[in-house]
Amino acid sequence: MSAPELTKILPPDTELSRPFWEGCRNQQLLMQQCKDCDRFQFYPRIVCSHCEGEQLSWQPVSGQGSVASFTIVRRGISKAYEAPYIVALVDLKEGPRMMTTVVGCDPESVAVGDTVEVQFEPWGSDLVLPVFSKR
Amino acid sequence: MANPGKELRGKVAIVGVADTEVGVLTGRSPMDLGVEAALKAIKDAGLKKSDIDGLITCNSMAQPLMYHAEATAEYLQIFPRYCMAVGAGGGTTFTAIHHAASAIATGMADIIVIAMADCMRSGLSREQALQVQASTGHPEFEQPYGPTVPAYYALIAQAHMAEFGTTQEQLAGIAVSTRQHAANNPTAQMRDLITVDDVMSSRMIADPLHLLDCSLVSDGGSAIVMCSAERAADLPHDPIYIMGAGEGHNHEHISAARSLTTSAAKEAGERAYAMAGLQSSDMDFAQLYDCFTPTVLVELEDLGFCTKGEGGAFVDSGALAPGGSLPVNTHGGLLSHSHAGNPGSMFALTESVWQLRHTAGERQVPKARHGLVHAQGGIMSSHTTLVLSREAS
Ligand SMILES: [Zn+2]
Numbered sequence: 001m002s003a004p005e006l007t008k009i010l011p012p013d014t015e016l017s018r019p020f021w022e023g024c025r026n027q028q029l030l031m032q033q034c035k036d037c038d039r040f041q042f043y044p045r046i047v048c049s050h051c052e053g054e055q056l057s058w059q060p061v062s063g064q065g066s067v068a069s070f071t072i073v074r075r076g077i078s079k080a081y082e083a084p085y086i087v088a089l090v091d092l093k094e095g096p097r098m099m100t101t102v103v104g105c106d107p108e109s110v111a112v113g114d115t116v117e118v119q120f121e122p123w124g125s126d127l128v129l130p131v132f133s134k135r
Numbered sequence: 136m137a138n139p140g141k142e143l144r145g146k147v148a149i150v151g152v153a154d155t156e157v158g159v160l161t162g163r164s165p166m167d168l169g170v171e172a173a174l175k176a177i178k179d180a181g182l183k184k185s186d187i188d189g190l191i192t193c194n195s196m197a198q199p200l201m202y203h204a205e206a207t208a209e210y211l212q213i214f215p216r217y218c219m220a221v222g223a224g225g226g227t228t229f230t231a232i233h234h235a236a237s238a239i240a241t242g243m244a245d246i247i248v249i250a251m252a253d254c255m256r257s258g259l260s261r262e263q264a265l266q267v268q269a270s271t272g273h274p275e276f277e278q279p280y281g282p283t284v285p286a287y288y289a290l291i292a293q294a295h296m297a298e299f300g301t302t303q304e305q306l307a308g309i310a311v312s313t314r315q316h317a318a319n320n321p322t323a324q325m326r327d328l329i330t331v332d333d334v335m336s337s338r339m340i341a342d343p344l345h346l347l348d349c350s351l352v353s354d355g356g357s358a359i360v361m362c363s364a365e366r367a368a369d370l371p372h373d374p375i376y377i378m379g380a381g382e383g384h385n386h387e388h389i390s391a392a393r394s395l396t397t398s399a400a401k402e403a404g405e406r407a408y409a410m411a412g413l414q415s416s417d418m419d420f421a422q423l424y425d426c427f428t429p430t431v432l433v434e435l436e437d438l439g440f441c442t443k444g445e446g447g448a449f450v451d452s453g454a455l456a457p458g459g460s461l462p463v464n465t466h467g468g469l470l471s472h473s474h475a476g477n478p479g480s481m482f483a484l485t486e487s488v489w490q491l492r493h494t495a496g497e498r499q500v501p502k503a504r505h506g507l508v509h510a511q512g513g514i515m516s517s518h519t520t521l522v523l524s525r526e527a528s
Contacts, residue, residue: 008281014275069291078265089395101280
């Protein structure tokens with residue numbers, strides 16, 4: 001019973017999101033952009049959440065953002081997650097907000113408003129997750 | 136704004152209420168507790184089991200059933216014409232109330248029992264407990280980062296602190312006043328008084344939330360009986376009328392919230408006040424969903440008890456405590472009375488009825504006429520506000 005616990009939670013494979021994860025494997029953060037209103041959205045949907053446009057394409061974004069909020073998790077959700085670790089909400093320069101983590105620094109040093117930059121981290125199986133580091 | 140639900144105002148009353156014991160109830164099943172609460176509430180209403188023609192339950196995490204309400208009816212050997220199990224997390228409870236009220240007002244049922252119970256403390260296997268944690272959050276874009284349930288609420292607290300200068304001590308003050316209420320309630324699970332220092336020195340769970348900023352994990356069940364105001368007039372207790380009800384829905388996943396610091400409690404409250412023709416200043420007490428201390432802080436602001444950003448100062452004023460200007464969670468809330476999962480806020484509802492009947496004993500809010508009860512589900516996602524009153528006019 002201990003083996004599965006050491007696996008981090010993996011996102012289910014869906015056709016809609018496959019380009020996102022493929023982008024991560026190529027060290028690129030991709031977001032859906034609407035051809036009608038030019039705006040970006042996250043998470044991926046079959047329709048633009050701003051204007052209901054149906055022509056969406058995957059485009060690279062800067063990977064620059066700022067910390068909208070964060071917490072330091074002191075008791076991990078499972079043994080696969082070594083506490084303390086950060087769970088953060090990051091606002092990308094292009095608009096979308098995403099849940100993520102901030103790595104490569106003392107968790108205590110993170111603050112709301114910090115500018116951060118995307119990085120890519122192997123997560124198990126062949127998955128790579130976007131994480132962020134302070135700039 | 137339009138006056139939503141005006142046709143329902145004062146037309147339906149709560150006429151029977153009951154709680155089971157709460158805490159660690161080893162060996163009791165959620166079904167047993169739900170049935171016990173239902174039968175006690177029917178008795179409290181001065182009615183017989185055969186009078187019941189409507190039943191609402193919520194599913195239990197410790198004993199999930201495909202047909203939960205139907206199984207409960209079978210166990211009770213009642214044969215309702217209105218029967219459903221609802222599920223919207225903590226918000227479930229109060230959403231069910233106005234659905235039931237509508238069914239009564241339209242004649243789809245005459246007397247409805249709402250019974251909810253769960254055994255979050257002693258009924259969950261390790262796998263089920265992990266599943267409860269992991270099933271919160273977006274499976275693709277949130278869960279992989281390992282957020283725990285306290286972590287989601289910590290994101291709200293941290294944003295409020297950054298935006299308005301709210302302090303950890305002010306959050307702790309909410310846990311302290313809640314415990315003062317629980318100390319007056321013989322049925323509460325945790326009754327020993329605590330201080331701000333006790334909260335601050337308890338283990339950090341997810342910054343800025345300490346262990347004592349987090350609600351309990353409990354077993355327990357609770358039930359109410361509702362019927363029309365006309366029928367209520369013949370029953371033994373003072374009817375407690377449903378004057379206002381309002382919902383607000385903002386998001387499901389916290390990463391998709393329109394705001395981290397203003398919730399849809401604002402819309403839910405505005406709708407409930409408009410229907411009731413009452414304001415926040417008319418409320419003699421408020422029972423606010425307190426799975427974690429920051430939810431109370433945000434709800435105080437969004438429900439109009441203080442202005443946005445002033446929640447911390449409002450807590451410092453002592454308003455929430457027994458004898459304060461707005462006693463909050465007079466039974467002890469999820470923080471100190473009990474938190475049995477989805478049924479959690481039922482206990483805030485039964486308490487509100489006792490307060491408005493003026494039978495709350497040592498913890499009675501003097502001359503309480505109107506009370507507000509609010510619940511939220513998800514991560515400050517789905518909100519329902521109820522305004523209850525001992526007067527229908
Ligand atoms: Zn668009």
